[in-house]
Amino acid sequence: xxxxxxxxxxxxxxxxxxKENIELIENTTGSKLKIDQNSKIIEVNNENKxxxxxxxxILKAINSGFNIHxxxxxxxxxxxxxxxxxxxxxxxxKDRKRQIxxxxxxxGRTKExxxxxxxxxINISDQEIYLIGKYxxxxxxxxxxxxxxxxxxxSKVYHILEQNNLSSSDPKKAFNYKKQ
Numbered sequence: 001x002x003x004x005x006x007x008x009x010x011x012x013x014x015x016x017x018x019k020e021n022i023e024l025i026e027n028t029t030g031s032k033l034k035i036d037q038n039s040k041i042i043e044v045n046n047e048n049k050x051x052x053x054x055x056x057x058i059l060k061a062i063n064s065g066f067n068i069h070x071x072x073x074x075x076x077x078x079x080x081x082x083x084x085x086x087x088x089x090x091x092x093x094k095d096r097k098r099q100i101x102x103x104x105x106x107x108g109r110t111k112e113x114x115x116x117x118x119x120x121x122i123n124i125s126d127q128e129i130y131l132i133g134k135y136x137x138x139x140x141x142x143x144x145x146x147x148x149x150x151x152x153x154x155s156k157v158y159h160i161l162e163q164n165n166l167s168s169s170d171p172k173k174a175f176n177y178k179k180q
Contacts, residue, residue: 004052006042006059013040021068028075031055057081064130065123073121073132082138084129089149100124102148110154114144117161140164 008016015021022033031046033055042059046052054075061071061081073079090096104111104124115122118141120133129145131138144157 004044004056006044006056006063008040008042008059008063010040012063012065015062015068016042024068024072025055025058028072029055029058051075061130061132064125064128066121066130066132070121070132078134079132080135080138082131082142084131084142084145084149086127086129086149089146096126099149100126102154103129103145105154110148113158114141114161117158117165118144 016033016035017037022035025031026033029046029051030048031044031052034043034045035041036043044052044055044059046055057074057080058071060083061074062068064083074081086096086099090099102110103114105113111122111124114120118133119137120131120141122141123130131141133141140161144161147157147160148154
């Protein structure tokens with residue numbers, strides 16, 4: 001048996017003080033979670049290596065701001081969890097803030113469009129962008145976000161998303177992104 005430890009942020013730690021949340025994760029994945037209240041470190045134990053890795057991804061997703069139900073989709077729906085480090089695409093703090101603004105868009109519209117057309121859940125912090133979804137969907141969202149971080153015009157990114165729309169062919173679900 002091998003062990004892994006996850007450091008939980010102060011902001012998200014309260015989720016792990018709720019016994020129901022811990023039981024949901026443990027009962028679903030078969031993992032045992034040992035929580036150190038002082039250091040805010042969670043130890044994950046599971047003989048099944050795949051379920052252990054899934055549990056670690058669930059904990060990372062919760063730690064990055066996803067609610068427990070979205071994070072549990074990693075297990076239930078065979079979703080993946082992915083992280084984009086914004087610092088890899090920016091020069092300094094000012095540039096990072098500007099790029100985060102480009103990804104979020106006016107009133108959150110760009111983030112919403114990427115999320116909807118790629119069928120992924122997206123959370124953004126001041127350093128990283130977090131994605132939950134099917135592998136192919138994450139690949140599309142990641143490609144779109146990185147294009148924005150590298151300076152591509154929004155219209156070009158939206159065009160790529162439309163061409164590769166994995167979410168639905170239902171026109172009622174399509175965004176009118178030109179109003180951004």
